[in-house]
Amino acid sequence: MEIITVENLHKRYGDKVAITDVSFAVEEGEIFGIVGRNGAGKTTTVECVAGLRTPTSGTINVVADLKQQVGVQLQDCSLPDKLRVGEALSLYASFYTNPASPTDLLAEVGLDPRVPFAKLSGGQRQRLSIALALVGNPRIAILDELTTGLDPMARRETWDLIERIKERGVTVLLVTHFMEEVERLCDRVAVISEGRALAVDTPAGLIARAEGSDRVIFRTTGSVELLKALPEVASVVIEGDLVTVTGNANVLHAVVAALPAGRIADLRTERTTLDDAFLILTGHSAV
Amino acid sequence: MPATALFPRRLAITEIKLYLREPLATFFAIGLPLALLLILGAAIPDFREPAADMGGARPVDTHLPGMMILLSILTVAFSVMPSALVIYRERGVLRRMSTTPVRPISVLTVQLVINAVTSILATALMLIFGHLILEVPYPRMFLAFAGVFVLGSVTMFGIGLALAAVAPNSRVVQSVGAGIMFPLLFLGGMWLPRPLMPEWLLVVSDYSPTGAFGQALTDVLGNHAPSLLHLGVMVFWAAAGIVAATRWFRWE
Numbered sequence: 001m002e003i004i005t006v007e008n009l010h011k012r013y014g015d016k017v018a019i020t021d022v023s024f025a026v027e028e029g030e031i032f033g034i035v036g037r038n039g040a041g042k043t044t045t046v047e048c049v050a051g052l053r054t055p056t057s058g059t060i061n062v063v064a065d066l067k068q069q070v071g072v073q074l075q076d077c078s079l080p081d082k083l084r085v086g087e088a089l090s091l092y093a094s095f096y097t098n099p100a101s102p103t104d105l106l107a108e109v110g111l112d113p114r115v116p117f118a119k120l121s122g123g124q125r126q127r128l129s130i131a132l133a134l135v136g137n138p139r140i141a142i143l144d145e146l147t148t149g150l151d152p153m154a155r156r157e158t159w160d161l162i163e164r165i166k167e168r169g170v171t172v173l174l175v176t177h178f179m180e181e182v183e184r185l186c187d188r189v190a191v192i193s194e195g196r197a198l199a200v201d202t203p204a205g206l207i208a209r210a211e212g213s214d215r216v217i218f219r220t221t222g223s224v225e226l227l228k229a230l231p232e233v234a235s236v237v238i239e240g241d242l243v244t245v246t247g248n249a250n251v252l253h254a255v256v257a258a259l260p261a262g263r264i265a266d267l268r269t270e271r272t273t274l275d276d277a278f279l280i281l282t283g284h285s286a287v
Numbered sequence: 288m289p290a291t292a293l294f295p296r297r298l299a300i301t302e303i304k305l306y307l308r309e310p311l312a313t314f315f316a317i318g319l320p321l322a323l324l325l326i327l328g329a330a331i332p333d334f335r336e337p338a339a340d341m342g343g344a345r346p347v348d349t350h351l352p353g354m355m356i357l358l359s360i361l362t363v364a365f366s367v368m369p370s371a372l373v374i375y376r377e378r379g380v381l382r383r384m385s386t387t388p389v390r391p392i393s394v395l396t397v398q399l400v401i402n403a404v405t406s407i408l409a410t411a412l413m414l415i416f417g418h419l420i421l422e423v424p425y426p427r428m429f430l431a432f433a434g435v436f437v438l439g440s441v442t443m444f445g446i447g448l449a450l451a452a453v454a455p456n457s458r459v460v461q462s463v464g465a466g467i468m469f470p471l472l473f474l475g476g477m478w479l480p481r482p483l484m485p486e487w488l489l490v491v492s493d494y495s496p497t498g499a500f501g502q503a504l505t506d507v508l509g510n511h512a513p514s515l516l517h518l519g520v521m522v523f524w525a526a527a528g529i530v531a532a533t534r535w536f537r538w539e
Contacts, residue, residue, distance in 0.1 A: 050386055072386040077379030082308040087301055094297035095387040136387070
């Protein structure tokens, strides 16, 4: 079932167009990523979905009560310095008709209820923010850039937490510019660039679209001109004795078969990554 | 509890806890005016003598408590409450709350109630301790006193809300709040009692929110009816403040 549908979303602030045209649909129970670099319109998109902003045109349909059943974690939102973790969760739990147990949630995110907000580290604040987004037992959780600024360890812990959220049946709408995060977590993603959704696909599907960007890199002293004629090869770049051959998934076999044995050294291959796919799709890197 | 209540209980409890964790706010709103009333009232013998320029009333019975009530209300209305609201807006606390079933206006209501209760408490303590220690009689025209107190409080909180509405950030709201508080206390007669003001200053004072409120308090504490001019001036400033606050208040 499609739990969120966004069609031809357009958002303008005065003369400035933040979103030109964004459409996507999120299936219930999946982790759906909104990827793009800073300023692409990701946050505006999810804030429209969350009901915080009104679209200039286009339609948004969310099959849930926006206030009761959608938990939101926003960027740049903090809590009063002297509010303790446990108090924050009890307070937010009191807003909902069917809240989760604050104690269980705190155990899940691994926070001490007695610590005041001001004393929390960046990673702990993010985990508290996720707990607050979940305390109403939402059907949908909207999480905006939740691992930005975290160290790799804290980021991995946060990813584990999001996977557990998904196991509980919560649909997650995740805004990110980390391709590693997308590969690890997202079932499907919408790639947004300059206010447009350029593609909506699975991470593997995006990589497949970028077919032709597997790379074979090796050193040789001989000529590699013959490689350019091979159907598997898209391009050959020579820098001194270092050769980079780009091509489709069979490019490695083609190169090895075409060159005489013993002529090549230090051979390695690079598979197309999601970063490559993003670059090819948008013409720039995500970060 | 209905989540859309204007005054959610858990929110109120949490805000009260946070309020009490900032002891400076309660000190300046309750402790300082009370201490000033008792110390000045006890230390300055003239305050306990009938003063000719105050129509024969003792300053300790009328002018002094009037000014201290004014000080307490101005502290919460111009400083404590606006900076709390602006900090909440600045830090996204209100925005974060707007994604939940609770309405952000609940935060505003709770803040208003807590701060109003603080100034009521300060006033009650001043009346009680003033009576016990300085033998200040309780207001005989109690309903008139309560009416002036409520009207003046609405006026000051209205202006304070307008300040919170237009201030771009917490630094501005704090310095502007303090910056207008002291001239307004002066116009209210804090350092130069109104009967001693030169004619032109008295006119400015009459039309200022604090001059009107201060004189009305002094009048009812001295068992006189407040002048219609001062009541009208307060109504005007209250309306101006509330209209400005409603017009410009932003949640984010």
